[in-house]
Amino acid sequence: MISIRNEVDELERFHQLRKLATDCYTLAIRNAAEYAVELEANLTDPHRNHLLALAQEVAEGIPERLNESRATLRSLLRDYRDKASRYLNTLREELTGATRALEEIMESLARIDGENEQKLRSSLGKLREAPRIPDVHALRTLALSTADSIESCVEEMQKQHELTVTQFQAEIRVLHRRIDNMERAASIDALTELLRRKEVEQRIAQGLPGCCLLMIKTGGFHVAATRFHPDVAAELAGAFSKRLRNSLPPGSEVGRWSDDGFVAIAPIAKLEAGKIARWISEHLSGAYACLLDGKTVRPSLQVSVAVLDGNVETARQMVARICQFLSAS
DSSP, rough: OHHHHHHHHHHHHHHHHHHHHHHHHHHHHHHHHHHHOOOOOHHHHHHHHHHHHHHHHHHHTTHHHHHHHHHHHHHHHHHHHHHHHHHHHHHHHHHHOOOOOOOHHHHHHHHHHHHHHHHHHHHHHHHHHGGOOOOOOHHHHHHHHHHHHHHHHHHHHHHHHHHHHHHHEEEEEEHHHHHHHHHHTTTGGGGGSSHHHHHHHHHHTTTTOOEEEEEEEEEOHHHHHHHOOOOOOHHHHHHHHHHHHSSSSSOOOOEEOOEEEEEEEEEHHHHHHHHHHHHHHHHEEEEHHHHEEEEEOOOOEEEEEEEEETTOOHHHHHHHHHHHHHHHO
């Protein structure tokens, strides 16, 4: 009887600890939502709502959902960190551009005002000499010429200021266009950092002495787009390209040859390139954690890699081999 009571007490203690851990985990997620750094409503609000929805699921204490929540929470935090980083970079670029434009305008104003100041001082100097002129006709001539000079100077200042304001408005419009372009670029994944096919062909045409070329064929982007959403396919491609870069030695260049084909140029010998190719095939294939409406989905990629030696193959041969390998089903 005592043994059974001890087991029951231990079970109740375990249940209390489990409930306490779940409550703490739930509270931590809600705190992360509450204290998320405010950026813009279209960035912060969805992130906060996704975290609150996750906290509600975690609070139910279902083991399967608790296990899935780890990857979901990590993905949500990583996604918001990346968006915050892009947002801050946009603000820095905006501030730099605005500061540069303002400095140029202030320099222009100072230069224009300096020239007009000299003209005004010269005209005032002539007026101060007027009482010393005994000839009325000469005095009249001096007064008229000085008045004309001052009027001309004031008109010139007004025109220059109007021109400066117009230039300032043009600078602001250009700056707004730059900001819009940066915001659009920030919404695109890391694939924008990849070389285009034409650029890869130019690198190959220049010769690749001391380098090897890795042909990377992938499968799974189209399935991710149709099964989940095109945004999931874009996130999957960005995650893959990031892992691909991290798998290559410093100084390597990566380009996207086609929708499912990538090419990497690495300054390494063929033996080392073969090892990296095998590592990429083994470790970059499989499931990737992506976000879809605040939930974690796991699209998969199948990756195969082949190596070309830049010291042996000609540019034409390499291009032909790339087309053959990446287009093969």
